Amino acid sequence: MNVAIKILEKKALKKLGKDKTNTNSENPYLEKVPVYKNGKVAKYKTQERPIPQGLSKNDAKILRKIRRRAYRWDMGFSCCCIPIRFGWSAIIGLIPVIGDFADFLMALALIKKASKVDGGLPKRLYGMMFTNIMLDLAIGFIPLIGDIADVFYRANTKNAWLLDAFLTEKAKALQAGVVQDPETGSIVEMPDELAGAEGDRDVETGVTRTGTMPSLATPAAVTPARSGRQTGDMTAAPQSALVAPVRNLTPPRAPIGGGLPGRQITPKQDPRDNRGKAGRR
Numbered sequence: 001m002n003v004a005i006k007i008l009e010k011k012a013l014k015k016l017g018k019d020k021t022n023t024n025s026e027n028p029y030l031e032k033v034p035v036y037k038n039g040k041v042a043k044y045k046t047q048e049r050p051i052p053q054g055l056s057k058n059d060a061k062i063l064r065k066i067r068r069r070a071y072r073w074d075m076g077f078s079c080c081c082i083p084i085r086f087g088w089s090a091i092i093g094l095i096p097v098i099g100d101f102a103d104f105l106m107a108l109a110l111i112k113k114a115s116k117v118d119g120g121l122p123k124r125l126y127g128m129m130f131t132n133i134m135l136d137l138a139i140g141f142i143p144l145i146g147d148i149a150d151v152f153y154r155a156n157t158k159n160a161w162l163l164d165a166f167l168t169e170k171a172k173a174l175q176a177g178v179v180q181d182p183e184t185g186s187i188v189e190m191p192d193e194l195a196g197a198e199g200d201r202d203v204e205t206g207v208t209r210t211g212t213m214p215s216l217a218t219p220a221a222v223t224p225a226r227s228g229r230q231t232g233d234m235t236a237a238p239q240s241a242l243v244a245p246v247r248n249l250t251p252p253r254a255p256i257g258g259g260l261p262g263r264q265i266t267p268k269q270d271p272r273d274n275r276g277k278a279g280r281r
Contacts (some may be wrong), residue, residue: 001119001191007181008124008173012165014182023161024154031072052171056196064165066114070160072108082151090151093140100140107133107155114163116172119194125166129159169193 016023029106031049034041049067051060076087089106090098111129115121121129138154173179173190180187 001193004179004190005056005119005122005193007179007188008126008166010167010182011043011160011169011179012125015169016161016165018167021161021165023158024152025157026161027075028157028160028164029067037060052168054171054175055167056118058196059167062113062117063163066160066163067108069110069158074154074157082149086151089136089154089156090147095149095229097141100137103140103150107159109134110156111159114159117163117167119191120167121163125162127160172183195235199233243248252272 003273004202029049030046032044032046035043035045051063056062073089074087077091078085089103092103092106095102108130111126111133114129115126132155134151136153139149139153142149169179173196178187180191253269
């Protein structure tokens with residue numbers, strides 16, 4: 001991992017020199033982009049600088065926070081009387097001694113935050129950042145002249161650009177999976193420690209999220225049973241054979257007259273019927 005970090009450090013410093021980026025005066029947080037109309041540049045609009053693709057969520061969050069704080073502390077304000085932007089660092093530095101130490105502690109906290117990127121910062125890059133804030137502290141101790149010089153010397157902006165260059169090269173290497181030494185040409189595979197925690201980066205094959213509900217498996221369809229005719233058997237079982245016999249639970253009805261079952265009861269004849277027969281005789 002140390003070899004890969006050293007190579008990324010070389011590429012970051014080479015990038016800053018090649019791009020000729022003015023790390024002291026160029027805004028690390030905002031940029032101006034052209035707005036085209038009918039194929040021509042109509043105006044420019046100010047927007048936040050994009051985060052390099054391929055960084056982990058932790059690295060992207062740290063880079064955005066470092067950019068924003070460096071802008072507020074070094075370039076957050078403007079005044080019609082002063083033809084240069086200034087920030088909270090210059091305002092706090094006006095307080096003798098205490099203001100200079102407070103400004104130093106804020107800048108040191110910014111470096112500590114930057115060192116929490118995945119895999120850490122290279123030692124040389126960390127040393128350059130610390131040197132910048134030490135020079136800023138030494139300049140602030142000079143009475144009157146130091147307060148004016150503190151407006152022009154922007155240590156936080158310099159450190160933000162150093163981190164930006166390092167993470168930009170790191171993002172390119174993570175997407176490629178390897179990093180090439182610009183001096184020797186040797187190729188080194190990127191270690192997993194620089195890619196962040198597992199599931200922290202969005203990949204093309206899918207995104208792993210903590211706490212999501214796992215997908216339920218689709219139950220297998222139940223195939224209904226088919227009769228013998230449907231299955232093609234030679235002999236099909238009749239429908240009556242497949243139905244269980246139903247037991248008749250209804251009690252037997254009693255015969256007319258209230259007799260016992262199985263005994264025949266002859267009804268009594270009416271005496272008036274005999275009288276009618278005798279008269280006819």
